[in-house]
Amino acid sequence: xxxxxxxSTPHSNFVSxxxxxxxxxxxxxxxxxxxxPLLPTLQSCDSPEAILTVLREHIPAFGxxxxxxxxLTKWVAPTVNVLYLFSATISTGVGLxxxxxxxxxxxxxxxxxxxxxxxxxxxKLIELFNRIEHFFGRLEIYTGITPTTTMxxxxxxxxxxxxxxxxxxxxxxxxxxxxRYMKRLIGNTDIEDSLxxxxxxxxxxxxxxxxxxxxxxxxxxxxxxxxxxxxxxxEGKVQEVHDDVQDVRGDVQDVRSDVKDVGSNVKxxxxxxxxxxxxxKDISSDVREVNRNQLRDSLLRWLSPPDPSINHNIACxxxxxxxxxWFLQGSIFNQWKSTDPxxxxxxxxACCPWPSxxxxx
Numbered sequence: 001x002x003x004x005x006x007x008s009t010p011h012s013n014f015v016s017x018x019x020x021x022x023x024x025x026x027x028x029x030x031x032x033x034x035x036x037p038l039l040p041t042l043q044s045c046d047s048p049e050a051i052l053t054v055l056r057e058h059i060p061a062f063g064x065x066x067x068x069x070x071x072l073t074k075w076v077a078p079t080v081n082v083l084y085l086f087s088a089t090i091s092t093g094v095g096l097x098x099x100x101x102x103x104x105x106x107x108x109x110x111x112x113x114x115x116x117x118x119x120x121x122x123x124k125l126i127e128l129f130n131r132i133e134h135f136f137g138r139l140e141i142y143t144g145i146t147p148t149t150t151m152x153x154x155x156x157x158x159x160x161x162x163x164x165x166x167x168x169x170x171x172x173x174x175x176x177x178x179x180r181y182m183k184r185l186i187g188n189t190d191i192e193d194s195l196x197x198x199x200x201x202x203x204x205x206x207x208x209x210x211x212x213x214x215x216x217x218x219x220x221x222x223x224x225x226x227x228x229x230x231x232x233x234x235e236g237k238v239q240e241v242h243d244d245v246q247d248v249r250g251d252v253q254d255v256r257s258d259v260k261d262v263g264s265n266v267k268x269x270x271x272x273x274x275x276x277x278x279x280x281k282d283i284s285s286d287v288r289e290v291n292r293n294q295l296r297d298s299l300l301r302w303l304s305p306p307d308p309s310i311n312h313n314i315a316c317x318x319x320x321x322x323x324x325x326w327f328l329q330g331s332i333f334n335q336w337k338s339t340d341p342x343x344x345x346x347x348x349x350a351c352c353p354w355p356s357x358x359x360x361x
Contacts, residue, residue, distance in 0.1 A: 018100055021160040025107065025167040033106045042102045048084045051105055052077060059112045075126050076108060078133040100159050107166040114173045128169055132162055 026032050033039065038058060045051045055076065083101040115125060327333055 017156060017160060018103075021163045022103065025163055028167040029110065029170045031110055031170075033103050033110070036106045036110070038106045038109050039102060042105050043099070048077065048081045051080050051084065055105070055109050055112065058109050075129045076112075079108075079129060080105065082133070100156065104159060104163055104166070107163055107170075111166050111170045111173065114170050125169075128165070132165065 022033060038054065041054050042051060045054060083104060111125075
């Protein structure tokens with residue numbers, strides 16, 4: 001899946017791109033969002049509040065936290081609000097059977113339901129939703145207007161990557177691994193790769209916004225020149241038109257300033273990526289230390305001396321009273337002991353069978 005769409009992506013390709021994302025989600029979570037019982041209910045919602053109400057009814061465990069906060073409003077509402085505004089704009093002309101935003105709402109419901117019994121994961125999900133909301137928040141300026149084909153492609157790709165993030169997060173919650181991942185925003189390379197692709201998409205969105213703004217600037221300048229030509233012979237209107245031109249140019253400067261702010265935000269994203277890379281190195285060092293300790297413990301166990309009590313207990317169980325008494329109490333043996341006895345035994349050290357380890361001294 002390409003993180004940056006082609007600048008000529010036709011609407012007919014949006015369907016195949018999004019359907020491929022749904023197939024990936026199905027494969028990772030074993031859930032088909034297109035037939036999920038939440039989807040028909042979500043399609044009938046006429047406001048973000050109605051969508052949150054559906055999610056509360058579907059996952060009552062997320063209604064209130066211990067301190068009384070409304071978790072769904074705190075975590076999910078910002079993302080729901082922006083996605084709802086996009087729903088009508090993006091769906092027009094795209095050709096999907098249902099608004100892509102509703103599929104993402106259903107994916108959020110599946111993720112929250114999977115985490116309702118995992119309290120540790122619940123406390124970490126807010127970090128993930130904050131990052132998702134950050135990507136959609138940048139696109140809020142496009143709601144209510146008809147985006148270009150290129151911008152629509154970027155927005156669809158962002159929705160696809162968010163759906164991928166939800167799929168991987170749902171899989172990790174079910175395996176009880178989300179807490180470990182969110183501890184350093186690392187631990188699962190797939191989900192971090194998706195978040196990095198989202199970063200690239202928002203950077204591409206910023207660049208495309210700059211291009212669109214420059215086109216608008218050229219159009220405005222062209223219109224100003226046309227106005228100047230038309231009013232040359234009307235002296236009474238020249239000053240008024242000139243003032244209007246200055247106002248337009250001031251607006252253009254404001255727009256260019258906003259573009260610079262977008263560039264600053266992109267740099268902030270790059271800084272966060274560098275911080276994440278540093279965390280990866282720390283985790284790798286910790287893993288190597290754990291592996292060294294495990295190897296050391298294994299070698300110590302292998303080199304430790306055997307337990308002598310095991311052979312002793314086996315010998316005691318095999319001992320029979322009276323064994324070899326005919327020899328030990330015989331006259332020949334007693335005579336040998338009364339002199340200066342010497343006995344040569346061929347074998348390993350400490351292998352002498354006399355006296356028996358179970359005999360009384």
